[in-house]
Amino acid sequence: MLRVFEWNGIKSADDYVDETIDRTIRKIDEGHIIDNLLAYLIGVARVIVKELHKNINRVPVSLDDIPVEPRFEEQEVIEPEHREVCFDQCLKELTKDNHSLILEYYEGTGNEKIRRRQRLADKLGIPLNALRIRAHRVRKSLENCIAKCLEVSSARNN
Amino acid sequence: MAQQIDQQETAIRYLLGELSEEDQTRLAEQFFLDERKFEELEIAEDELIDRYVRDELSTKDKRSFETRMSSPRIVERIELARILAKKTESLPQSQVVENADVSWWRQLFGATGTLSLRPLFVASLILLIFTSAALVFVGIKWRDESRRLTQQQRQQEELDRQMAEQRARYGELEGSLQKLRQEKEEQEKREARYQEQIEELQRQTQSLALSFTLFPGSVRGVSDSKNRVTIQRGVSLINLDLEIGAGEFSRYNAYVQDSDSNTISKHPGLKPIPRRGSKYIRCAVAAKLLRPGVYNVHVEGVTAPRETQNFEDYQFQVVSR
Numbered sequence: 001m002l003r004v005f006e007w008n009g010i011k012s013a014d015d016y017v018d019e020t021i022d023r024t025i026r027k028i029d030e031g032h033i034i035d036n037l038l039a040y041l042i043g044v045a046r047v048i049v050k051e052l053h054k055n056i057n058r059v060p061v062s063l064d065d066i067p068v069e070p071r072f073e074e075q076e077v078i079e080p081e082h083r084e085v086c087f088d089q090c091l092k093e094l095t096k097d098n099h100s101l102i103l104e105y106y107e108g109t110g111n112e113k114i115r116r117r118q119r120l121a122d123k124l125g126i127p128l129n130a131l132r133i134r135a136h137r138v139r140k141s142l143e144n145c146i147a148k149c150l151e152v153s154s155a156r157n158n
Numbered sequence: 159m160a161q162q163i164d165q166q167e168t169a170i171r172y173l174l175g176e177l178s179e180e181d182q183t184r185l186a187e188q189f190f191l192d193e194r195k196f197e198e199l200e201i202a203e204d205e206l207i208d209r210y211v212r213d214e215l216s217t218k219d220k221r222s223f224e225t226r227m228s229s230p231r232i233v234e235r236i237e238l239a240r241i242l243a244k245k246t247e248s249l250p251q252s253q254v255v256e257n258a259d260v261s262w263w264r265q266l267f268g269a270t271g272t273l274s275l276r277p278l279f280v281a282s283l284i285l286l287i288f289t290s291a292a293l294v295f296v297g298i299k300w301r302d303e304s305r306r307l308t309q310q311q312r313q314q315e316e317l318d319r320q321m322a323e324q325r326a327r328y329g330e331l332e333g334s335l336q337k338l339r340q341e342k343e344e345q346e347k348r349e350a351r352y353q354e355q356i357e358e359l360q361r362q363t364q365s366l367a368l369s370f371t372l373f374p375g376s377v378r379g380v381s382d383s384k385n386r387v388t389i390q391r392g393v394s395l396i397n398l399d400l401e402i403g404a405g406e407f408s409r410y411n412a413y414v415q416d417s418d419s420n421t422i423s424k425h426p427g428l429k430p431i432p433r434r435g436s437k438y439i440r441c442a443v444a445a446k447l448l449r450p451g452v453y454n455v456h457v458e459g460v461t462a463p464r465e466t467q468n469f470e471d472y473q474f475q476v477v478s479r
């Protein structure tokens with residue numbers, strides 16, 4: 001649910017998830033029968049996203065208020081060095097196979113990257129799609145590790 | 159695979175908000191209700207972030223990305239993707255790529271190697287090639303020689319085997335021949351012995367057998383010289399030649415009977431022998447059976463097997479000296 005808002009450019013996604021749940025509960029209280037709750041929630045979230053987009057478009061913005069840099073760059077609060085230290089540390093914690101897989105998978109650009117991934121899949125004896133999923137999961141575990149590492153680092157600094 | 163790429167591209171389009179409202183809603187439901195599809199969407203997010211940090215997105219996509227992907231989680235992911243991109247760029251080319259992208263010739267001659275080492279490497283390589291060629295040549299020659307020797311050895315073994323067989327056969331034949339020689343010698347000895355016995359018997363027969371001619375009819379008394387048989391001392395066999403005249407039978411049976419009509423000697427199937435215008439049949443009787451006295455030889459003509467007809471009686475008188 002959170003992703004619905006995130007992937008639609010909504011900053012305070014958490015707040016709108018709460019709003020989605022509140023609206024759904026109200027409908028149930030009003031006596032609406034909901035067959036598929038998850039689908040219903042997605043539907044409500046999509047409605048909220050639409051409303052937000054409409055409101056954003058209607059609110060006049062001063063030229064001075066238009067950000068020069070992308071909005072997400074303003075949110076940087078973690079020191080880049082800390083992140084890289086955590087990245088290296090967590091990369092070392094990966095198994096040898098996963099370590100080489102994540103680096104080889106994200107090596108290269110464009111068509112070369114596609115060919116490289118196909119060869120990596122051939123080397124591992126798995127289909128390309130399986131390789132994509134494996135790389136994604138390794139990356140996810142790496143990012144979780146880095147997130148924890150950064151939390152610890154931040155706590156120490158505070 | 160093409161389908162997977164299409165799915166990924168559709169997911170990326172979804173994330174960039176480039177699909178129609180209907181498709182956006184439909185895909186949102188699919189992605190969030192199916193875990194596998196949701197993971198596909200996360201992979202598409204990885205890909206999108208990766209392309210963004212490597213500056214592979216078009217201007218339009220980049221703008222859409224920056225507009226939509228602004229949550230703290232994605233911002234953090236973008237930072238990590240930048241580090242990841244930096245790490246993979248700073249790493250040496252992976253083995254997978256080297257094996258596939260660089261030709262074997264370039265690998266051999268060190269396209270990525272140090273220039274100063276190339277001549278030495280090339281020289282070593284040439285030396286290696288020549289050495290290998292020489293080894294291959296020697297190897298092929300050795301193999302041919304080995305094959306020839308093996309063939310010769312096989313032929314020799316075959317000849318030895320054939321010779322051994324021939325020797326064995328010759329030995330068998332020699333043994334058989336020796337046996338035949340022995341048998342022949344024994345046979346010759348046996349024949350010689352038989353010949354000697356026959357000759358001895360003939361001598362004995364000639365010296366101890368006497369022949370008498372008998373005529374049909376009876377004798378009148380001791381003084382009657384007709385049909386008188388005189389047995390001398392030392393005579394063992396008496397040949398009784400019975401005169402049968404014209405003798406119409408081809409075979410005869412003769413029975414030597416004593417004075418009491420007891421048969422003392424039987425002679426079946428006698429064949430007539432023509433002599434001096436008449437025919438005779440011979441009965442050989444052991445001398446010891448004939449004591450002095452009157453005897454009779456009853457003769458039957460054989461008309462058919464087991465059928466006889468009385469022919470003549472020959473009475474004779476035996477006297478001793």
